[in-house]
Every structure is written in structure tokens, then in C-alpha cells.
Amino acid sequence: MGIVERAFTVVDTEDLLEYPFDENTRLDSHHFMAWEHGRWLNSSMRAKGTAECRALYFDLICISMEQTPVGTLPDDLDELAFHLRIDSAHFKALCRMDYGPLHKWQSCQTKGGARRLYHPHVLLMVTDAISRKHDNQAKNDAANKAKRLQRLRTTLASYNAALAEEDGAVLWIEDWLSERCSGYRTSVWIEQALGAWSAHTMQLNRTRSAF
The missing domain is CATH 1.10.10 (Arc Repressor Mutant, subunit A)
Incomplete structure (x- = not known):
């Protein structure tokens, strides 16, 4: 002891x-x-x-x-x-x-x-x-992500209103940006993300047509 x-x-x-x-x-x-x-x-x-x-x-x-x-x-x-x-x-x-x-x-x-x-x-x-600290952090992270998604949805609407209404597309673009952009999401980053989404959907369509 x-x-x-x-x-x-x-x-x-x-x-x-x-x-x-x-x-x-x-x-x-x-x-x-x-x-x-x-x-x-x-x-x-x-x-x-x-x-x-x-x-x-x-x-x-x-x-x-x-x-x-x-x-x-x-x-x-x-x-x-x-x-x-x-x-x-x-x-x-x-x-x-x-x-x-x-x-x-x-x-x-x-x-x-x-x-x-x-x-x-x-x-x-x-x-x-520590458990309460992690719970609070998780809640803050979730709230911050919800705000980021809403801002992203608003930004995307100025490029493609229909795309901004697609939850799957918005989430995919959010993940793409989060992995690559650690700073301010400029129009250059948004356009790159839209290009990546377009390439992603084209690849999915080619994969589906192969079956």
C-alpha cells in the first residue's frame, strides 16, 4: 500500500x-x-x-x-x-x-x-x-460542425442551389474540406471541393454502369 x-x-x-x-x-x-x-x-x-x-x-x-x-x-x-x-x-x-x-x-x-x-x-x-469534459467537447464539436455545415450549405447555394439541398453532397464536401483546408475556406477551396465532388460522382456513375 x-x-x-x-x-x-x-x-x-x-x-x-x-x-x-x-x-x-x-x-x-x-x-x-x-x-x-x-x-x-x-x-x-x-x-x-x-x-x-x-x-x-x-x-x-x-x-x-x-x-x-x-x-x-x-x-x-x-x-x-x-x-x-x-x-x-x-x-x-x-x-x-x-x-x-x-x-x-x-x-x-x-x-x-x-x-x-x-x-x-x-x-x-x-x-x-474527464467524462463530463469529453461530453462537453463532443457537444461543442457537434455544434461547431452544424454551424460549419450551415455556412457551407449557404456558400454552395451561390454556386449550385440544387446541390446545396443534397445532404449527402454537403457532408461529402465538408469532409473533403476538413481534411485539406485548415484555414479560411476561400472561393478557391470551394471550387476545388466542387470539382472533387464532380469527379467523385462521375467515378460512382462509371462504377454503377459496369454492373
Whole structure:
């Protein structure tokens, strides 16, 4: 389980949980964390931990949100004491308590092979936050694509009104442009896309006529 200063059994690295998120997973856009106050109010840590240990415990959870990988802590008591701005010897003494600041924190191994600390509930918090981040990104991407399609449809209408009404054609041209044009979609790009669509439909017609 990890930290020698507590009465823990040494665990072989191969037996450690591999932390599911790597150093590239960030929550930079999140300035809050979802704290289950009901669960906390009924937890054994709150019921049995001292006021000082409870405060440090919560502080460490907040610190873990700024660490790499997100949601983990250094597996080093001196470094943790530095982060908490308290005396290292005093912190180690607190950690030897049954409900110390590192209650239920355990050792894990990162994808890069480093040894860190994680807390099962903090991991759930991080997993939920990352899931919500991805959901929001997906919604934003979908909204942005819908706007791009509408702008493209309007632009295409000035070239070919009938083509602009064909969903399949608009989607194909959108994909063609997305793969090739990373900047402003000038008239040159639109005309190239229309040429590519024309060549594509001609090829399809030739293929169909072969059967």
C-alpha cells in the first residue's frame, strides 16, 4: 500500500494498480471539483479524524487535482509536507494515525512506470470530470460542425442551389474540406471541393454502369 512511515506492508510493483490516466490527461478548464458532501458528512474519516487531519486530507485532495497524473500525489511524505506547508516530522506523525491525512490513499504505478499515490474515491471524481469534459467537447464539436455545415450549405447555394439541398453532397464536401483546408475556406477551396465532388460522382456513375 505504499508509505513506509505508516504500518504498511511493502507491495511489489507488479501488484500495484496501473493508474488509468497518463500525464497528458489534464483538467485545466475545470476550476472546481464535484464534492459529494453527503458522502463526506457520513464518512469514517470525518467521524474519527481530528480536525487537523481532516483539513489536511481535504487539502491533499485539492492538491492532487493539480498534479501529474491528475488525481495522484507524490509517494513521498517529505514532498507532501512541503506541498502542505507543514513540518515534515509532524506530518509523518499524523500519517501514523488510523485516520491521518492520507487515509485510504494507496500506492499505484503510472503508465510511465512512476510510483504515485491515488485514492479510489478521488479516482472516481477524476473519471467523472474527464467524462463530463469529453461530453462537453463532443457537444461543442457537434455544434461547431452544424454551424460549419450551415455556412457551407449557404456558400454552395451561390454556386449550385440544387446541390446545396443534397445532404449527402454537403457532408461529402465538408469532409473533403476538413481534411485539406485548415484555414479560411476561400472561393478557391470551394471550387476545388466542387470539382472533387464532380469527379467523385462521375467515378460512382462509371462504377454503377459496369454492373
